[in-house]
Amino acid sequence: MPDEPETLEPTARPAGTIAPAAIVAPPGAAPIAGDSSVPGRAHRWTLGLVTLGLVLAALNLRPAITSLGALLEEVSADLHMSGTVAGVLTSVPPLCFAIFGITAPRLARRFGPAAVVCAGMAAIFAGLVLRPFAGGTAGFLAASALALMGIAVSNVLMPVIVKRYFPDRIGSMTGLYSMALALGTSVAAAATVPMTQALGGDWRIGLGVWAAVAALAVLPWIPLVRDRDRDRDRGIAGTGTGRGTGTGAGAGNEAKTGAKTGAKAEATAAADRTAAPLRITRSRTAWALGCFFGLQATGAYITMGWMPQIFRDAGVPASTAGVLLAVTMVMGVPLAFVIPRLATRMKNQGPIVVALGLCGLSGYTGLLLAPAAGAWVWALLLGISNCSFPLALTMIGMRTRTGAGVVRLSAFAQSVGYLISIPGPLLVGVLYQHSGGWGLPIALMGGLMVPQMIVGTLAGRDRTVEDEC
Numbered sequence: 188m189p190d191e192p193e194t195l196e197p198t199a200r201p202a203g204t205i206a207p208a209a210i211v212a213p214p215g216a217a218p219i220a221g222d223s224s225v226p227g228r229a230h231r232w233t234l235g236l237v238t239l240g241l242v243l244a245a246l247n248l249r250p251a252i253t254s255l256g257a258l259l260e261e262v263s264a265d266l267h268m269s270g271t272v273a274g275v276l277t278s279v280p281p282l283c284f285a286i287f288g289i290t291a292p293r294l295a296r297r298f299g300p301a302a303v304v305c306a307g308m309a310a311i312f313a314g315l316v317l318r319p320f321a322g323g324t325a326g327f328l329a330a331s332a333l334a335l336m337g338i339a340v341s342n343v344l345m346p347v348i349v350k351r352y353f354p355d356r357i358g359s360m361t362g363l364y365s366m367a368l369a370l371g372t373s374v375a376a377a378a379t380v381p382m383t384q385a386l387g388g389d390w391r392i393g394l395g396v397w398a399a400v401a402a403l404a405v406l407p408w409i410p411l412v413r414d415r416d417r418d419r420d421r422g423i424a425g426t427g428t429g430r431g432t433g434t435g436a437g438a439g440n441e442a443k444t445g446a447k448t449g450a451k452a453e454a455t456a457a458a459d460r461t462a463a464p465l466r467i468t469r470s471r472t473a474w475a476l477g478c479f480f481g482l483q484a485t486g487a488y489i490t491m492g493w494m495p496q497i498f499r500d501a502g503v504p505a506s507t508a509g510v511l512l513a514v515t516m517v518m519g520v521p522l523a524f525v526i527p528r529l530a531t532r533m534k535n536q537g538p539i540v541v542a543l544g545l546c547g548l549s550g551y552t553g554l555l556l557a558p559a560a561g562a563w564v565w566a567l568l569l570g571i572s573n574c575s576f577p578l579a580l581t582m583i584g585m586r587t588r589t590g591a592g593v594v595r596l597s598a599f600a601q602s603v604g605y606l607i608s609i610p611g612p613l614l615v616g617v618l619y620q621h622s623g624g625w626g627l628p629i630a631l632m633g634g635l636m637v638p639q640m641i642v643g644t645l646a647g648r649d650r651t652v653e654d655e656c
Contacts, residue, residue: 233411237352240407241360244304244341245367247311247404249491250375250397251334252280253516256491257379257509260499261390266324269620277492277612279328281484283335284342285605291343292598300344300351305408307344308401310337315398319391334401339605346583346597350590357584358531362524365577369519371400372491377513380506465591467599470655472586475645476579477600479540481607482639483575486547489632490515490569492612497625501558511566518570519577526574527581536585539578540643544636547572551633555626572636575643579604588651596652611635 255262255276263273294303314334321327345364353360375397383393467473494515498508530536550568553561583600587593615628622628 234352236407236411237348238360238363240301240304240404240411241345241348241364242367243404243407244308245345245364246371247308247397247401248338248341248368249372249516250400251311251315251331251338252488253372253376253491253512254379254394254397255331256493256512257376257495258383258390258393259492259496260505262327262394265390266321266327268324272324273616275613275616276328276331277488277616278609279331280335280338281488281605281608281612283332284339284484285602285609287336287339288343288605289598289602291340292594294340295344295347295594299412300347301408301411304341304344304348305405305412307337307339307341308404308408310334311341312337312398312401312405315395315401319395343598343601346580347594350584350593358528358581359524361577361581361584362527365523365527365580366520368577369516369523372519373513373516376491376495376516377510380509384506465589465595465653466656467595467652470652472646472648472650472655473596473599473652474603475642476582476586476596477603478607478642479575479582479639479646480579480600480604482604482635482642483573483579484604484608485611485635486632486639487573487576488608488612489615489628490573493615493619493628494566494569497554497558497629498562500625501562503559503562511562514563514566515570515573518567519574522571522574523577527577530578530581531585534649536578536582536647537644540575540647541640543572543575543578544640544643547575547639548633548636551629551636555629555633558625575639578643579646582646586646586651588653592651592653 259273259277262268268276291303298306311334314330314332314337317333318327318330321330346361349357349360349364379393382396383390386392386396491512495505495508495512498511499505503511526539530539533539546568550565550572553565553568558565579600583597584593587596611631614631618627618631619625
């Protein structure tokens, strides 16, 4: 999709050439063809590379957090952290996401979404490499912040990349990378403790291993960055594929459909360029979606940061507590594919929001009353509830009509959301330290499900932010 279409200047092209494809075609629209001189297999190669890049990037968006959650007790003891400081540590992810996520649209406009995601993956790798060598809490926090900076910009640009390259498959592609995200989250939670034990018991090695996975995620984005640079040299702006081709299948029909769909795409892109800037803060839907994103993120980061400790304090062995967190995270693998596809077939996503919220409320109630006895059930219910995340990402794409809209809404909703989620993990740590138990923290977690269901229902209404701004 265009980085910020309303700020782009029209690019001159020789007479008779086919206009580049815009990425704002509605779902189900005919395939958009651009430069018909480019073979269809090059287009398919580009989309295949984007798909691989999305999957590998998504796999690396949570291990920096859940691997730490599994070893939080060991890290806290070795670095001499109090419960409050540990709470600060679990609040760093949403803080970084809020601060650095807001910069993603500007960076994408200047360098292109693929280049920013590539840099984000490199930052994750660097942070995970440096973190084990931290000599104290400050160094550990700084290295963690570097990795989280990369996660932040990539978080915001995932919906942008999907709508840019796959405008007619938002639900399925969101589901695909959400599945990969859930898989990376759960594997890191389950494997970190046993892997650390197998490698000698040093938590530094157990956390540092995940840097190797992050290194792999950098590779697919490198040719995509170079591809975009070649398009700029050829005078093609905002194609989204790096080849002047469309985002649909059926490249063999380019000669027949290229002129017609290219002209339509150019008209749409021109409308985006000349439209008044989108004032996203005037949209009630944008605020509702930001609040929904923030409340679900609060629950997710409390879960990732503290749930293993809750189970360990209830008498569950450390390795089993890590597996329970993995069960919670792995529920997102199948459901993250099903829920976005279901959501795109519904005009109003409110019923899905309520169903997920009720699962979360039931899980927290069980965690309060019988944390060890029903541990597996509570882990499953909370895992289902955490699928509010892929639902929120899907609604970002559904609540907009234009490329500019999805960039701005994604940055706004995620930045506002992560700002809202910052106090949650910290407050849980403070309540846990001063109350001496998990009663008050768990009651807080359960109570937040009610406003989450309310704002999520408002965000799920069938409307777009462009109509409200």
